[in-house]
Amino acid sequence: MSDYGHPLAFGAFLTPGNAEPARVVGLAMLAEQVGLDLVTFQDHPYQPAFLDTWTLMSFVAARTGTVRLAANVTNLPLRPPAVLARAVASLDLLSGGRVELGLGAGAFWEAIEAMGGRRLSPGQGVRALAEAIDVIRQVWDVDARGGVRVDGEFHRVVGAKRGPAPAHDVGIWLGAYKPRMLVLTGRRADGWLPSLGYLQPGDLGRGNTIIDDAAREAGREPADVRRLLNVTGRFAPVGRGPLHGPAEQWAEELADLALSDGVSTFILGSDDPEDLRRFAAEVAPAVRELVAGERAGDAAAAAIPATPGGAGAQAPDFARPPAGAAPLAVVPTPDDGVRRSAIRAWDEATRPTGPAPDPTRTYSPHDQAGAQHLIDVHDGLRAELTRLYDLVEQVGAGLVDAGTARSHINTMTIRQNKWTLGTYCESYCRVVTTHHTLEDRGIFPHLRRGDDRLAPVLDRLEQEHHAIHDVLERVDRALVAFVSVADGMAELRAAVDLLSDTLLSHLAYEERELVEPIARLGLT
Missing domain, CATH: 3.20.20.30 (Luciferase-like domain)
Structure with missing residues (x-):
């Protein structure tokens, strides 16, 4: 052996x-x-x-x-x-x-x-x-x-x-x-x-x-x-x-x-x-x-x-060495309260809260890793959202330059930039949808079985997933307009602003309510 x-x-x-x-x-x-x-x-x-x-x-x-x-x-x-x-x-x-x-x-x-x-x-x-x-x-x-x-x-x-x-x-x-x-x-x-x-x-x-x-x-x-x-x-x-x-x-x-x-x-x-x-x-x-x-x-x-x-041993940096049990050290990402859109997908004041954590409880490295995993996945979504904004602004700047030049070559560049943006947006939206589907079909039922006090929170999170799906559909419609009309940038920016507001608010709420339950009950 x-x-x-x-x-x-x-x-x-x-x-x-x-x-x-x-x-x-x-x-x-x-x-x-x-x-x-x-x-x-x-x-x-x-x-x-x-x-x-x-x-x-x-x-x-x-x-x-x-x-x-x-x-x-x-x-x-x-x-x-x-x-x-x-x-x-x-x-x-x-x-x-x-x-x-x-x-x-x-x-x-x-x-x-x-x-x-x-x-x-x-x-x-x-x-x-x-x-x-x-x-x-x-x-x-x-x-x-x-x-x-x-x-x-x-x-x-x-x-x-x-x-x-x-x-x-x-x-x-x-x-x-x-x-x-x-x-x-x-x-x-x-x-x-x-x-x-x-x-x-x-x-x-x-x-x-x-x-x-x-x-x-x-x-x-x-x-x-x-x-x-x-x-x-x-x-x-x-x-x-x-x-x-x-x-x-x-x-x-x-x-x-x-x-x-x-x-x-x-x-x-x-x-x-x-x-x-x-x-x-x-x-x-x-x-x-x-x-x-x-x-x-x-x-x-x-x-x-x-x-x-x-x-x-020369273990790569991606390895995760074990450690002893300790108080929960995984910190949820707070909601900064910034909103870019005038539209609200839901009333945040009506969100339920889950059970208060036991302050004396300790968690194994495996427990902590499960809770951190949720934040890591969310951080990836946040990073991609930032990149999406950057790409929208770059394309916006390209449209101004191309409109000034009024040349065939720049027109082709506009079209290429538009489809590049469209492909990226569609890919990002698929990632968000996949993440929410995984939660709804796997993690949430497991948490519900493990602690029935979480039911109101999980119900609300699932409702917000459906609302986010509608926001993603709005981004899709904006993409269609963006590649088919002369000036679809304003509609696209508005759709991405609404996506940012709803997604960041939702991720912060989900982490606030589920980090400790995931550490306590696991992911599956």
């Missing part, structure tokens, strides 16, 4: 299809909203049905604020390592340190050759990957003297200037299956990232042994290599096989992988929004609780620190 003591993390593995470009962006935003730690994307540059992964990641980074991003895994034969190193560092700087680097030796060689890449044998692929890691790490090492020097068999970078350095210590995770790749992972990488569907029973244990031995031979600790795993499955009312059943079954199976095979990051391969929501809201908290309980009850495992740096 192998438990390296790494804090757990959960992510999404998305398909970068280009048929509906906004869909994959919306899924990434949803992953952040529901509380996942990581969003990853396939990288197949030869696939014409896909968006370019690194361009997509840049776009997603601008639409999100906390979630980590990575290619799963980067197709190295079509991405020169020196250029890739600077792309990774640049995006890490722009995103505030939210990028990790998954790397693969290459596959689908006919397609790679068709794109101008070089076909490599398995042995050559491993050697080329080792050279690429040297190049990448040297580019990032801005404190070393001289230029980058790797005069390799496949990659030759002699004298290139170093930099920029990433904003944080970017993890290099290798998609490895065969012994030579596993040895390279143990010697040089920060993480092992296979897919469960490509593994046979016992492969995780055998792979861990190879990685651990290689790490020790290189003077490293086995815990220096984080173990990540791509997983797929189906949620169902009853169990029908591995990762095919209810969330409780998923949690037990993933917890076993964490405790027996050392996996600490689980990445769900699914483009279904409901799967992402259930994985974040039901599976992830249960896995954390099961693993924390087993670790606390096992003296040997408890001796391994669960914080970054313990036992040689």
